[in-house]
């Protein structure tokens with residue numbers, strides 16, 4: 163079943179040709195290497211920690227497969243490797259004169275660095291994963307800080323992925339929790355895509371949808387087992403994350419795996435929240451909190467009957483293009499302003515287009531609400547699962563005040579052109595009303611407590 167799913171995913175993947183996932187499979191790295199790269203030479207790229215954990219077994223496997231190796235390239239193991247462009251340049255310049263294929267022993271950041279360095283050189287590489295910490299293994303592109311702000315650089319996904327679940331289950335629980343936070347957002351992200359699909363903005367690709375949503379519930383089903391480092395639970399999580407990456411690779415966009423909950427994280431990344439910590443505040447911790455934020459917002463939305471939406475009032479309240487730009491400039495600062503203006507205006511519709519869209523929302527609301535309800539899980543359940551696995555579910559855990567958190571609902575809508583529930587609410591002139599309900603007495607965020 164699972165192997166079939168991976169085989170199907172590989173058919174539609176553009177870069178990745180081989181995936182081995184299972185307990186104790188690190189010793190298959192050599193076989194995967196020769197299948198992909200024949201008699202080429204290999205260079206292991208790792209950091210002090212990943213090399214200490216797996217360098218021996220990977221090197222041994224390559225040797226047994228008859229692969230010639232040159233001196234490994236090691237980033238310092240501590241402090242934590244920074245996902246900055248300078249590290250890509252370091253690695254790229256080291257690799258450029260060498261005739262060898264990279265075998266990265268890595269989780270999130272180091273894999274992203276290896277991916278981009280190889281991408282810039284136009285070379286393929288493979289990765290041996292060390293933690294189920296993010297969905298980037300099989301994704302094209304990497305999240306890198308360049309020119310002061312975090313951006314997704316486009317570079318091909320690895321040609322081969324070896325995911326040894328014994329190693330991943332033994333990774334620090336912080337890394338597993340962050341992977342869980344990244345994966346759980348696919349629940350409301352699916353609802354965002356449903357809305358976009360129903361409104362004729364971005365149709366759902368059924369094959370890609372199945373790659374992400376098919377294994378998702380199962381992968382999320384045992385947060386307690388994940389926290390305890392159980393191999394079987396880790397399998398589901400690792401598989402779910404890899405499948406999400408393959409889906410993004412096939413779709414050539416992060417839409418299948420990233421909705422409004424991710425936009426909370428992206429905004430905070432652009433605002434450099436927690437970047438000065440070591441290790442920096444993780445992607446999945448921010449995404450997990452964004453997931454609860456958006457799931458609770460969906461719940462308020464679903465209490466409304468949009469078949470009675472007052473279209474004239476919403477159109478009357480709609481800003482002109484210039485007013486919209488002024489709104490964006492008024493609530494953002496620093497490096498966020500210009501990208502936010504660009505993204506917001508890219509999805510701006512004029513009053514006439516807005517009227518047409520609101521009519522569609524009104525007409526289709528019963529269908530939209532039904533499909534969205536079927537996709538979502540209760541926000542309280544999502545929060546409980548994230549608490550169990552040890553992720554972040556309350557703004558106070560990451561130094562965000564309630565006021566800033568509340569503003570994130572409207573500010574996050576402005577930083578990506580991707581259409582989500584936040585856009586539907588802005589266009590229907592309902593966002594402020596719904597957010598107010600979340601923070602008013604009895605509302606989700608008025609009641610919510612950080613984990614004990």
Ligand SMILES: [Zn+2]
Nearest residue numbers: 297344445449
């Ligand atoms: Zn993510």
